[in-house]
Amino acid sequence: MLLLLLLSSLMIIPACGQGKTAIMGNGNEIQEVPGASLEEPIVEEPTYAYRAPLTGLPTEEPITRKPLAVMINNAPAARPQSGLGQADIVYEVLAEGGVTRLIAIYQSGDETTRIGPVRSIRPYMIDLGESYHGVLVHAGASNDAYAILQQQRKEDLDEISNAGAYFWRDKSRKAPHNLYTNIEKLLEGAAKRKYAIEDEDVPTYTFRDEEDPGEGTPVQKVEVKFQLDNYRVGYEYDSAIRLYKRSINDAPHNDLDTGSQLTAANVVIMGADHKVLDEVGRLSVNLEMGGEAVIFQRGQMIRGQWIRKSGDIIRFVKDNVEIPLYPGITYVNIVPNEPGFETRFTVE
Secondary structure: OHHHHHHHHHHHHHHHHOOOEEEEEEOOEEEEEEOOOOOOOOOOOOOOOEEOOOOOOEEOOOOOEOOEEEEEEOOHHHOOOEOHHHOOEEEEEEOHHHOEEEEEEEOOOOOOOEEEOEOOEOHHHHHHHHHOOOEEEEOOEOHHHHHHHHHOOOOEEEOOOOOHHHOEEOOOOOOOOOEEEEHHHHHHHHHHOOOOOEOOOOOOOOEOOOOOOOOOEEOOEEEEOOOOHHHOEEEEEEOOOOEEEEEEOOEEOEOOOOOOEOEEOEEEEEEEOEEEOOOOOOEEEOOOOOEEEEEEEOOEEEEEEEEOOOOOOOEEEEOOEEOOEOOOOEEEEEEEOOOOHHHHEEEO
């Protein structure tokens, strides 16, 4: 009897490998299940016909949503912030007193993720946000910025003057470092003010293929110094995920809500002329004339320039050819040219 059972088993096993019959145990019984297979199912990777204009990441549908340019507080008391990981582009620029502010451009991110803390706006921040056709999102402004917003009738959502219903305060944090919003509420506010929600003419970048080895000089880590010592920003390349991990003052710069460290596919440092306007330290930043830039991608540094044509976003070129970005979030750090562009960053 044992010999007959062994012979039967040998006859059945090849059939399982061919996907015709599988053997399933049910207590002491043995059952045949016609048509079943023990082979691993083939899982096909999803294919996407579209790419997000500002990140180059694949999407199921074309993205034509008008961007939102949100002013994010970067004071020590405002860290860690929320929602920066959902931005398409993040600019870091100086404000008065040596502090920096983040201008986060949102077009393709999740609509319900909270964003903040939100802070006030300056004229050059208006310029950056508008270059992406963005609705400007802020809480207050300098006198010069308010004059521009009002006299030129800019599309903006200001928590103080015209859009308070689309923001909220987090009572667990101290004001003014506790003002939040999200894309869903901001789009509602934009519609209420009769701003266009769709824009098919948002400027876009050129992007590399994910498997493009890239170019440049190998650099594992870069540190950026804007002005004050407690605003030192670092980016270290992690080859396992092919992204740069962001830090502030040698500590990981994490998202408050997810706990995850902020990352970027592309990191840019660009030099611009800064001019102090008054005793408060308010600045004028020249974002028109172009200048030096270094771009970090896939553990390599490319030396190039930044240029700006009328009505366009800032672009990065080498030998007059635009440098393609890798798909993903891009961080752009705008530093003063004085006392020298090279003094504003160190690499390892």
